[in-house]
Amino acid sequence: SAVISQKPSRDICQRGTSLTIQCQVDSQVTMMFWYRQQPGQSLTLIATANQGSEATYESGFVIDKFPISRPNLTFSTLTVSNMSPEDSSIYLCSQTGGHSNEQFFGPGTRLTVL
């Protein structure tokens, strides 16, 4: 298993502003992952945060909207930029562990955009 923490745990933000979410893991990992779950929707992968290189974004997600930092092997940030109400979601970070691509998740950041 893994111990993963996220900050903030929740926030309420105004449209047009940006929020940076922090994720800390307890062991050094090459890849960390950022997911979001919009209300009633599936948990969806936003991007893979690679240490030492640019993040890899999934279809439908772009760096200008979701810039990611990965300064070392245990930490990553995701910024939700120029927010709109459609960005209201739970944002989760994760790392791979165990076998068969099993993921260990942080507790999530619940974001509400007014």
Added chain:
Amino acid sequence: ILNVEQSPQSLHVQEGDSTNFTCSFPSSNFYALHWYRWETAKSPEALFVMTLNGDEKKKGRISATLNTKEGYSYLYIKGSQPEDSATYLCAFSDYKLSFGAGTTVTVRA
């Protein structure tokens, strides 16, 4: 985007009753099927990783079966307890995880 569907979206169970729900997924390029339990304000917790057709896994009162040929998995909860209240997510794995929207289980005392 792979189509992983879970049914029902939500269900209510009386304490002590048993229940089950489904996850359907593409039957091609199968690598693994994951089940997670996600309680409010907590991290999603891995329950099972299933890789072989016909796999059956059990963890306490919770068990799961897998049919990769027809593309479905069942999760069973026997003798439901209030602490089983959570959202149960399944995820299909090829080179990455594709999640269903979850089944939210509420156990009434």
